[in-house]
Amino acid sequence: MSDAGRRIDIRVPVLARVEGEGALEVHAEAGRITDLRLRIYEPPRLFERFLVGRDHSEVADAVARICGICPVAYQMSAVQALESIFGVEPDEWVRAMRRVFYCGEWIQSHALHIHLLAAPDFFGYESALAMTADHPGEVRRGMRLQALGNEVMALFGARAVHPVGARVGGFHHAPAAAAVRDLRARLEAALPEAEALVRWAAGFPLPDNGQDFPYLALRNGADYPMNRGRLSASTGLDAPVSELADHVAEEQVPHSTAFHARLHGEPYLVGPLARLNLNADLLPTETRALLGETGPALPSTNPFHSLPARALEIHAALVEAVRLLADYRAPERPHAEVTPRAGVGYGATEAPRGLLWHRYETDGSGRVTAARIMPPTSQNQARMEEDLRATLEARGLDAPDAELRFLGERVIRNYDPCISCATHFLDLTVRRR
Amino acid sequence: MGAAKPGARPRVAVHKLSSCDGCQLAFLDLGEDLVRLAELVDFVHFAEAGPVDPDAEVDIAFVEGSIATPDEVARIKRIRANSRYLVPIGACATSGGIQALRNLHDGEKWLAEVYPSPEYVESLATSTGIADNVDVDYELWGCPVNGRQVLAAVRALLWGVDPVPEQDKVCMECKRAGNVCVLVSRGTPCLGPVTVTGCGALCPAFGRDCYGCYGPAENPNTEALGRRFRGLGLLPEEVARRFHFIHSHREPLRSAGRRWREDRGADDP
Ligand code: SF4
Ligand code: SF4
Numbered sequence: 297m298s299d300a301g302r303r304i305d306i307r308v309p310v311l312a313r314v315e316g317e318g319a320l321e322v323h324a325e326a327g328r329i330t331d332l333r334l335r336i337y338e339p340p341r342l343f344e345r346f347l348v349g350r351d352h353s354e355v356a357d358a359v360a361r362i363c364g365i366c367p368v369a370y371q372m373s374a375v376q377a378l379e380s381i382f383g384v385e386p387d388e389w390v391r392a393m394r395r396v397f398y399c400g401e402w403i404q405s406h407a408l409h410i411h412l413l414a415a416p417d418f419f420g421y422e423s424a425l426a427m428t429a430d431h432p433g434e435v436r437r438g439m440r441l442q443a444l445g446n447e448v449m450a451l452f453g454a455r456a457v458h459p460v461g462a463r464v465g466g467f468h469h470a471p472a473a474a475a476v477r478d479l480r481a482r483l484e485a486a487l488p489e490a491e492a493l494v495r496w497a498a499g500f501p502l503p504d505n506g507q508d509f510p511y512l513a514l515r516n517g518a519d520y521p522m523n524r525g526r527l528s529a530s531t532g533l534d535a536p537v538s539e540l541a542d543h544v545a546e547e548q549v550p551h552s553t554a555f556h557a558r559l560h561g562e563p564y565l566v567g568p569l570a571r572l573n574l575n576a577d578l579l580p581t582e583t584r585a586l587l588g589e590t591g592p593a594l595p596s597t598n599p600f601h602s603l604p605a606r607a608l609e610i611h612a613a614l615v616e617a618v619r620l621l622a623d624y625r626a627p628e629r630p631h632a633e634v635t636p637r638a639g640v641g642y643g644a645t646e647a648p649r650g651l652l653w654h655r656y657e658t659d660g661s662g663r664v665t666a667a668r669i670m671p672p673t674s675q676n677q678a679r680m681e682e683d684l685r686a687t688l689e690a691r692g693l694d695a696p697d698a699e700l701r702f703l704g705e706r707v708i709r710n711y712d713p714c715i716s717c718a719t720h721f722l723d724l725t726v727r728r729r
Numbered sequence: 730m731g732a733a734k735p736g737a738r739p740r741v742a743v744h745k746l747s748s749c750d751g752c753q754l755a756f757l758d759l760g761e762d763l764v765r766l767a768e769l770v771d772f773v774h775f776a777e778a779g780p781v782d783p784d785a786e787v788d789i790a791f792v793e794g795s796i797a798t799p800d801e802v803a804r805i806k807r808i809r810a811n812s813r814y815l816v817p818i819g820a821c822a823t824s825g826g827i828q829a830l831r832n833l834h835d836g837e838k839w840l841a842e843v844y845p846s847p848e849y850v851e852s853l854a855t856s857t858g859i860a861d862n863v864d865v866d867y868e869l870w871g872c873p874v875n876g877r878q879v880l881a882a883v884r885a886l887l888w889g890v891d892p893v894p895e896q897d898k899v900c901m902e903c904k905r906a907g908n909v910c911v912l913v914s915r916g917t918p919c920l921g922p923v924t925v926t927g928c929g930a931l932c933p934a935f936g937r938d939c940y941g942c943y944g945p946a947e948n949p950n951t952e953a954l955g956r957r958f959r960g961l962g963l964l965p966e967e968v969a970r971r972f973h974f975i976h977s978h979r980e981p982l983r984s985a986g987r988r989w990r991e992d993r994g995a996d997d998p
Contacts, residue, residue: 343828363751460937
């Protein structure tokens with residue numbers, strides 16, 4: 297039966313299984329979407345405003361509070377930006393251990409997303425807890441990996457949420473060799489679990505959803521990107537991180553407290569799939585072999601491939617942490633000395649959800665005089681709306697409301713949007729097109 | 730617990746207001762314990778974990794986040810009306826959190842200053858804790874709270890006993906852990922003497938200062954500590970910033986910070 301003239305209004309007032317608070321509204325008439333809004337109504341918390349006046353030494357503790365799921369990413373982008381102002385070069389030990397710290401966050405966040413947020417969609421459960429009864433092995437494996445990620449974060453930060461170990465120049469504290477040995481052994485022992493997870497995730501019935509969009513990630517040519525690299529995009533963009541704002545414009549839209557970002561005018565993707573598309577050649581050998589066996593074929597423009605990409609990144613992060621913690625020795629001092637000075641600095645690292653960019657200005661005593669933060673979810677937001685539009689229209693708007701609603705929720709959850717991070721307010725001139 | 734019908738599992742909700750989602754991780758990071766907990770109670774609303782039913786009647790409602798929008802004022806009233814026990818968790822819910830720093834300034838102005846179209850945004854000029862808005866039954870402090878705290882609270886409430894709040898200061902925890910005092914040995918301005926324990930004195934164990942993320946302890950002597958910081962060479966404005974960070978809206982930190990700021994004769998930042 298053709299229902300093309302039907303008018304539909306889909307409302308998902310509270311999106312389940314995403315971090316933060318969002319809602320979806322779709323209006324369609326005569327088989328076409330007339331209005332689609334991913335509403336991010338998470339209230340503003342004004343971080344960029346209250347960072348002003350704070351000393352550089354307080355910034356890492358403050359920005360951790362932007363997001364409970366990826367505090368390490370906020371801390372790492374911030375200290376990197378401040379170090380670039382002060383001309384501080386962290387030594388090899390600090391750089392390696394920051395990478396391990398970051399591995400912990402990827403493992404934790406990706407495992408949480410795959411198991412607690414995304415997997416129930418594929419198995420028809422309301423929640424992972426409901427799914428545990430029938431799939432105890434897989435859910436518990438996911439929880440074990442998540443816990444291991446947390447332990448890596450706690451090794452350097454004393455706790456996994458809002459860790460207290462990071463500072464400009466390095467860390468407050470170097471873990472003891474015995475603790476490192478113990479954790480490293482358990483990370484190594486978890487490798488087969490991560491491999492099993494990759495194979496399991498490769499078998500999920502992913503919607504076939506090829507789309508056309510640019511994607512952006514860091515790339516440094518030496519290792520899979522976490523905390524260093526240049527901006528690299530499928531459009532051929534190759535630029536230093538200080539130039540992000542020259543290529544990306546942010547715009548405030550009435551229905552969302554998160555900004556919409558566009559790369560040269562186009563919605564674009566950041567996150568695990570963007571990273572994998574641009575950096576698969578830099579994965580650890582074992583992970584690359586797994587990718588070859590399980591897919592997906594790259595580059596992929598099916599956003600749903602973010603899920604296998606997450607699983608592969610868990611594996612890669614485990615391999616990396618095990619490698620970087622071999623022959624561990626605690627240094628005499630876990631940080632470089634810092635002499636503040638006035639200037640402007642940029643920091644960009646790969647949060648679990650994608651590129652997280654910070655810009656700070658400081659005065660001569662190292663106090664922040666301006667701050668700007670571009671989190672991954674606000675970069676992905678315009679892309680999410682495009683994806684929703686394309687996916688729902690491709691399914692056909694004559695499908696039952698319940699099905700369209702579920703499909704819409706899945707599309708959004710697939711981006712693992714971190715809505716708490718996305719709502720931010722900044723001091724900038726909005727370029728309107 | 731008294732409210733639950735015999736045989737019926739207690740109903741629990743986890744709500745989120747203005748926050749970073751970090752305190753919900755005290756549940757989501759529980760692993761096996763979360764699975765066991767879900768066998769003992771029904772999570773009827775916990776959007777991040779799956780179930781969505783914000784207006785359900787429950788035995789215990791945990792609330793993460795502060796009250797920072799007109800909608801949140803209305804929501805917390807509904808949550809209060811639907812809950813037998815209302816338990817704010819974390820700094821945002823107990824004292825307005827780090828975003829309460831706007832309360833010390835002109836919140837409206839901040840919003841307008843930094844936002845191209847502030848009229849699109851529904852936001853209050855202040856960020857306040859739950860207890861500033863409705864009655865609460867018990868509070869868990871900490872930025873973030875941890876799994877040990879939430880499990881202890883659930884256990885106590887389910888057995889119908891009042892949870893025992895922490896009272897020690899971080900300093901006591903430090904002594905028990907055998908940490909070298911960073912204030913005494915290095916002259917680092919540590920907030921441990923006025924901060925309530927619960928974290929396990931994580932920061933001093935890492936050789937750094939406590940920045941007060943668990944909130945003020947009972948009868949803290951902010952006056953003496955502020956003078957001590959001044960003696961270490963901190964400017965009045967820097968002393969004020971120590972008190973005005975994670976729990977700036979909570980007394981006596983609020984007044985202590987204010988006094989130091991007024992001494993300096995300037996109001997910003
Ligand atoms: S280090 Fe801080 S918390 Fe520990 S005893 Fe000293 S002042 Fe107290
Ligand atoms: S020592 Fe202080 S700042 Fe550090 S975690 Fe404990 S309460 Fe928070």
